[in-house]
Ligand SMILES: [Mn+2]
Ligand SMILES: [Mn+2]
């Protein structure tokens with residue numbers, strides 16, 4: 001590996017990297033996804049970013065479990081499970097991300113389940129608005145759309161709802177249940193692009209259609225090839241818009257990332273996953289990355305492979321290149 | 324899943340579905356492929372078609388073994404194995420398919436080995452001629468061309484010959500050995516398109532060349548990508564021709580469909596198989612589908628995966644979509 | 647299989663095939679790659695080439711271990727391991743290849759580790775210059791660039807250096823350490839094309855850039871598809887240049903070729919590997935093929951699959967076709 005050569009358009013320097021490790025699994029029901037940040041770090045991730053990609057790392061050395069934020073009781077609310085916990089954690093995470101982002105650092109967040117993106121995207125969106133006076137785009141790479149409202153969700157798991165809250169399609173006045181999420185922390189549905197979708201709820205299909213949201217399913221990738229799909233996805237966003245990339249490892253086919261909470265067959269090859277990350281890096285517009293839903297405890301055999309896949313995607317998004 | 328939104332061009336209604344379960348394995352030598360229809364149904368296939376894709380199902384609730392048709396003796400004839408049995412079964416199946424197709428129903432046949440396509444294609448070809456006064460096209464998705472004549476075949480297994488009989492390249496006067504197959508039940512070699520070929524006998528290569536038959540091998544799929552290949556395949560057929568899709572699960576790579584009689588490496592990914600089925604559905608021209616050569620008994624580990632792949636292809640051909 | 651129909655442009659006849667089996671592993675540190683030629687032959691390779699592709703085989707029936715050439719002592723020299731042994735073996739192999747090539751035969755060399763290409767490429771380059779008065783191109787299919795100089799190499803294994811010596815980027819005056827390699831045995835960096843790269847040393851990246859060497863990484867294959875990449879690779883070489891194809895089996899993903907010394911994830915599918923070989927054959931310009939780095943002893947389960955993959959690539963390069 002070498003230090004990246006792409007000049008970032010929306011960061012003042014090339015190599016300042018904020019890292020936040022989020023050991024939180026309350027957005028869904030399976031234990032284990034909280035162990036992912038430690039597993040990624042133990043696989044050498046941060047050292048590689050420092051030594052080989054030559055980043056200047058800002059990391060507090062801690063995997064945050066936010067145990068101090070956990071409520072004594074957390075009854076379902078509007079069909080949401082653990083609403084107080086997820087709200088409190090993402091509110092705090094939003095501030096952590098914001099602190100890095102307002103300094104002009106690239107922000108890497110290691111999840112955790114995908115509910116944490118409520119914190120990460122809101123944090124970068126606010127900082128980018130303040131620093132640059134502009135709206136940010138989000139590329140959501142996932143087998144799922146995660147755009148259920150509390151009412152459209154069948155499971156009530158909040159990791160299936162972050163996009164709804166971030167775009168304002170879902171909202172709640174209670175300050176302690178995402179009411180803290182203000183307009184300057186949200187993103188427009190017009191600046192959202194999905195890649196890798198293949199398991200969408202009926203209600204979500206309607207939401208995507210009704211809001212004209214840009215989405216590239218696996219069918220599109222098969223039809224056009226991943227090269228052309230990335231051209232189209234990045235063309236939709238345009239070259240003058242900062243990008244937050246939120247990468248759910250279940251976008252990859254279970255053949256390459258089996259150890260995740262809701263695996264779906266027919267997914268991206270690891271090559272395609274890396275390629276997506278490389279292309280987004282090459283734009284020079286990337287300002288933040290989430291890597292979520294690695295669950296090292298779910299499949300004894302597949303855990304290390306899933307962790308390796310996660311590390312690979314992170315390195316590619318941060319500028320590792322083949323040639 | 325939702326009810327399909329594509330309007331069929333050659334069926335009077337959108338959701339009338341005839342289903343025929345054919346538990347027949349006499350077109351080849353390995354036991355077990357007769358168990359496929361029950362395995363597909365037990366995996367929930369028919370319920371999904373009814374509840375999720377909202378088809379009105381016409382199914383007699385029976386897996387036909389046609390034991391009453393089995394001859395006492397069935398000596399080889401012109402190198403064919405079990406000629407009387409295969410002829411009798413496919414003649415009866417042809418009538419069953421015809422009965423559904425003349426009512427304007429989509430006909431789904433669950434095989435069974437690929438010899439049964441002598442029955443299915445002849446049945447739809449005749450009904451389409453009568454209902455619409457036009458010739459039908461056949462898309463044959465397979466690792467093999469199944470176009471041997473009795474004389475060119477090395478094995479004598481009739482599941483390697485159905486296309487030869489259906490196109491008239493092979494013929495036999497004996498009424499009890501495919502002599503029942505009349506012109507109005509046959510298809511033109513000009514209306515035949517292969518996808519996925521990779522294991523062709525020497526004699527078959529000559530037949531394909533001599534008759535100018537349109538064939539897309541795995542080499543073509545690698546060269547152009549499956550998206551472009553489907554454009555070319557469907558362009559060859561044209562938009563005003565009813566299509567019968569005969570899908571041999573061995574078109575898929577053994578990685579996704581290991582439990583089949585004659586697996587061949589270097590095949591379609593499951594994504595490509597689903598994509599083919601989706602594209603053919605999207606034409607609105609599809610009138611019948613065979614899914615054959617799933618053999619649940621051949622590989623204990625791979626059987627359930629092969630069955631799932633078969634169900635997936637059927638759902639895609641019947642209008643299931645990702646978005 | 648049938649006899650190939652492509653007319654070779656740079657060989658006087660279509661079906662004269664020289665075969666050399668090189669049981670040599672001294673270019674790297676792991677035992678076992680010397681057993682590959684016997685494993686390939688026992689899998690039926692030579693019989694298939696003779697009986698099915700109808701080649702007239704010139705093979706001395708021997709797997710050469712060159713034990714008579716092994717020096718008593720072989721200390722590191724300029725950081726190279728086993729320099730005397732590798733030099734002596736490749737010098738002898740160069741003559742063996744030359745003897746076949748000057749007769750106008752296609753030369754197939756079964757390795758062995760990739761250091762042996764110092765012998766094979768030099769042998770064909772010299773013979774082609776003499777027979778046809780022209781320079782030869784080399785297509786190097788590999789996860790690695792194998793273009794380290796003794797000084798840039800971290801391991802000192804010569805199988806990571808053959809391209810450097812063959813292009814003159816590395817040189818040594820000592821006759822017994824590749825000093826025997828003369829200008830008429832070398833190739834130009836302008837006539838070199840890489841396909842499949844994904845694990846390149848930092849020093850190698852610089853060498854590739856500084857010399858303007860044409861290289862298609864896995865990223866390029868994902869971007870354009872293998873069909874377009876082959877168009878570009880062969881377009882770079884042009885239609886009037888003889889081609890030596892040096893195929894390292896580790897170019898394939900470990901999913902298809904696990905049993906090799908330095909596997910790297912994210913590689914070619916077997917379909918893509920076969921496709922490359924088919925395309926190069928179709929040019930009619932191919933004059934020699936190396937298949938190297940199959941190591942049947944490294945993975946008990948994956949050995950037979952790796953051997954099968956190797957045989958498949960060889961058959962495709964020698965004219966086996968799907969249709
Ligand atoms: Mn997901
Ligand atoms: Mn997600």
Ligand SMILES: [Mn+2]
Nearest residue numbers: 466467571573
């Ligand atoms: Mn078949």
Ligand SMILES: [Mn+2]
Nearest residue numbers: 437465469571
């Ligand atoms: Mn078949």
Ligand SMILES: [Mn+2]
Nearest residue numbers: 789790894896
């Ligand atoms: Mn290599």
Ligand SMILES: [Mn+2]
Nearest residue numbers: 760788792894
């Ligand atoms: Mn090599």
